[in-house]
Amino acid sequence: MTTSLVQTGRTAGDRGPIAAEHLGSAAFRADHGARYAYAAGSMYKAVASEELVVRMGRAGLLSYFGAGGLRADRVVAAVRRFEREIGDGPWGVNLLASHENPAKEQEQVELFLRHRVRRVEAASFIVPTRPLVQYRISGLRTAPDGTVHVPHRVMAKVSRPEVAQHFLEPPPRRLVDELLADGAVTAEEAALAQRITLADDLCAEADSGGHTDQRQLVVLLPDMVHRRDGAAARHPAAARVRVGAAGGLGVPEAVAAAFVLGADFALTGSINQCTAECGTSDRVKDMLQQAEVQDMAVVPAGDMLETGARAQVLRRGLFYPARANRLYELYRRHDSLDDLDERTAEQLQRRYFRRTFDQVWEETRAYYAQANPASLHRAEQDPKHKMLLIFKAYFVQSIRLAMNGSEEHQVDYQINCGPALGALNARLRGTPQEHWRERHVDELAELLMRGAADVLTRRLAGLTTDTAPGSRT
Numbered sequence: 152m153t154t155s156l157v158q159t160g161r162t163a164g165d166r167g168p169i170a171a172e173h174l175g176s177a178a179f180r181a182d183h184g185a186r187y188a189y190a191a192g193s194m195y196k197a198v199a200s201e202e203l204v205v206r207m208g209r210a211g212l213l214s215y216f217g218a219g220g221l222r223a224d225r226v227v228a229a230v231r232r233f234e235r236e237i238g239d240g241p242w243g244v245n246l247l248a249s250h251e252n253p254a255k256e257q258e259q260v261e262l263f264l265r266h267r268v269r270r271v272e273a274a275s276f277i278v279p280t281r282p283l284v285q286y287r288i289s290g291l292r293t294a295p296d297g298t299v300h301v302p303h304r305v306m307a308k309v310s311r312p313e314v315a316q317h318f319l320e321p322p323p324r325r326l327v328d329e330l331l332a333d334g335a336v337t338a339e340e341a342a343l344a345q346r347i348t349l350a351d352d353l354c355a356e357a358d359s360g361g362h363t364d365q366r367q368l369v370v371l372l373p374d375m376v377h378r379r380d381g382a383a384a385r386h387p388a389a390a391r392v393r394v395g396a397a398g399g400l401g402v403p404e405a406v407a408a409a410f411v412l413g414a415d416f417a418l419t420g421s422i423n424q425c426t427a428e429c430g431t432s433d434r435v436k437d438m439l440q441q442a443e444v445q446d447m448a449v450v451p452a453g454d455m456l457e458t459g460a461r462a463q464v465l466r467r468g469l470f471y472p473a474r475a476n477r478l479y480e481l482y483r484r485h486d487s488l489d490d491l492d493e494r495t496a497e498q499l500q501r502r503y504f505r506r507t508f509d510q511v512w513e514e515t516r517a518y519y520a521q522a523n524p525a526s527l528h529r530a531e532q533d534p535k536h537k538m539l540l541i542f543k544a545y546f547v548q549s550i551r552l553a554m555n556g557s558e559e560h561q562v563d564y565q566i567n568c569g570p571a572l573g574a575l576n577a578r579l580r581g582t583p584q585e586h587w588r589e590r591h592v593d594e595l596a597e598l599l600m601r602g603a604a605d606v607l608t609r610r611l612a613g614l615t616t617d618t619a620p621g622s623r624t
Contacts, residue, residue: 168604168605168608169604169605169607169608169611170604171187171597171600171601171603171604172186172187174187174188174410174600174603174604174607175187175188175189175395175410175414175415175416175417176188176393176415176416178391178393178415179352179393179395179415179416182304182351183213183241183270183304184211184239184240184241185211185212185213185241186210186211186212187212187596187600188395188415188416188417189212189213189416189417189418189419189596189599189600190212190213190214190215190306190395190416190417190418190419191203191207191212191213191214191215191418191419191420191423191592191596192214192215192272192308192354192397192418192419192420192423193215193216193217193218193219193244193245193272193274194217194361194420194423194424194429194430194567195217195219195220195247195361195550195567196217196219196220196221196430196550196554197216197217197218197221197225197229197430198217198424198429198430198431198554199214199215199216199217199245199423199429199430200216200217200428200429200430201216201229201232201233201430202428202430203216203423203426203428203429203430203592204216204229204233204237204242205232205233205236205237206428206591206592206593207241207242207592207593207596208233208236208237208240208241208242209236209237209240209593210593210596211240211241212241212593212596213241213242213243213270214241214242214243214592215242215243215244215245215270215271215272215306216229216230216233216242216243216244216245217245217430218244218245218246218247218259219245219247219274220247220550223258223262226244226259226262227262227266229244230244230266230268231266241270242270243268243269243270243271243272243304243306244263244268244270244271244272245271245272245274246259246260246263246271246272246273246274246283246286247259247274247275248273248274248275248276248277248280248283250275250277250455251454251523251526252522252523252526253280253281253282254523255522255523256280256282256283257281257282259282260282260283260285260286263286264285264286264289269302269303269304270303270304270305270306271286271303271304271305271306272306272308273305273306273307273308273318273350274308274362275362276307276309276314276317277314278314278317279317279318279322279323279326279349280326281326281329281330283305283349284322284323284326284327284330284344284349285330285335285336286303286305287301287303287305287322287344287347287349288322288327288330288336288340288341288343288344288347289302289303289336289340290302290303290340291339291340291343291344291347292339292340292343293339293343299343299346299347301347301351304351304352305318305349305350305351305352306350306351306352306353306354306395307349307350307352307353307354308354308356308397308418309353309354309355309356309375310355310356310357310359310363310364310366310371311364312374312375312378315353315355315375315378316378316382317349318348318349318350318353318392319348319349319350319353319378319379319382319386319389319392320348320349320382320385320386320389321344321345321346321347321348321349321386321388322344322347322349324344324345327341327344327345328341346388347388348386348388348389348391348392350392351391351392351393352392352393352394352395352415352416353375353379353392353393353394353395354394354395354396354397354416354418355368355371355372355374355375355394355395355396355397355398355414356371356397356398357371357372357396357397357398357399358398358399358463358569358570359397359398359399359420359421359463359569360420360421360424360447360462360463360464360567360568360569360571360572361420361452361462361463361464361567362452362455362460362461362462363398363449363461363462363463363569364461365449365461365463366398368396368398368399368408368409368412369408369412372394372396372409372412372413372414373412373413375394376394376412376413379392379394393415393416394413394414394415395414395415395416395417395418396409396412396414396416396417396418397417397418397419397420398569398571399569399570399571399574400417400418400419400422400571400599401419401421401422401570401571401572401573401574401575401578402571402574402575402578402599402602403598403599403601403602403603403605403606404602404603404606405571405574406599406600406602406603407602407603407604407606407607407610410603410607411607417599417600417603419571419595419596419599420569420571421567421568421569421570421571421572422571422572422575422595423592423595424436424439424566424568424572425439425440425572425575425576425587425590426587426590426591426592426595427587427588427589427590427591428591428592429592430554431553431554431566432553432554432555432556433556434556434558434561435553435554435556435564435566436587437587438465438467438468438564438566439465439566439568439572439587440576440585440586440587441467441576442465442467442568442572442573442576443467443573443576443577444570444573444574444577445570445573446465446466446467446573447463447464447465447466447568447569447570447573448463448464448465448466448472449461449462449463449464450462450463450464450471450472450475450476450479451475451476451478451479453475453543453545453546453547453549453550453565454543454546456478456479456482456539456542456543456546457482457539459479462567463567463568463569464565464566464567464568465564465566465567465568468561468562469561469562469563469564469566470562470563471549471562471563471564471565471566474503474545474563475545475546475549475565478499478503478542478545481495481542482535482538482539482542485535485538486534486535486538487534487535487537487538488508488534488537488538488541489534496508503545503563504544504545504548505560508541511541511544512537512540512541514544515540515541515543515544516530519540526540546565548563549563549564549565550565552564552565553565553566575595584598
């Protein structure tokens, strides 16, 4: 399968303007009912807020609600609002992999099926899981033309080739058989599962905010496109999987480059945090508005601290990056809180947590007793695991402080962000959109997509213009 940069029927000699509406995949726009091959990605704890999704949907643009970390009733309320205000328009909800607590992932999927959520953005998956497969194949049926009708759309965000491969293949038969045996899917759904892929859209996530492997887009995206085309030889349905780009897309030139590299769609994240619709605090937005491209740091990811997974965050004016790295190093070197020297233990309690380890543990124990009793039981038997859960509480606290805009504890804000925002800030200085209150998610989409179309029009014209040797266009 090959991807057209502009699916308009243009010929190589046509020097007319490229339209933003024709960049990327026409199938992506048709399947999602979107004006552009563009999406605003989800961000944890409704940082990608209801307001963001509604504004994008009303503009005919796709976005995903940040359901990760929210209570079920909060997600249900958001879904009902999207049904009222967007209806069949383009919108979806984040489905976050839960490695530590699979029951949470199952709860999310049951909610999505019960409330007829038609699109999910699958994030942080390493391998296919039973809940993800259940969501994907529920409702499969044979269409009148003999094709498979797939009511549940999956966009998978990936940064590793071996993970991408799972989404380019049919759902694992072992998981499908388990679901069938337990009555979670029908025989027809199980049979049709082998004729589809696990995802409709595969987003190559490069140098992004939050969880990241910091891959270079110029390497990662062509590799993903190549793998999709190779998978199509074994599984014909893989030819229909759209491969998109995310990470580092903050200015029109970057988006234009993504389409040149073969992207079927573009997805943004960091830049949408610094908008009027974003669900974080005004204080965080004020800080983000000042960010430069060099103001980011890569730190341990708090939700996967024990694995060494990394996340990209804002560094400027914050102690959080240094403290996150220190907690990870202490976890690696020590087997329990009792192994910490007195000075270190006192510093962590006074400066990091601002309370005693015992106080942190009481709150942590109460949470895990409800959310994940198995992990709590392990912590009560294993001092190192107990230390891990207490250290993770700092990362949870740092998100909460940022979301609430605590002035007193600003140095401990965890603000997931990539350098794309720094590039956008530089571009918008001196314009009416310099301040975040004048930035709106749909208008940023217009800026990037129309700007990318203009960049490509000018660059392609320059490439085909006859010039004297050594001259520049």
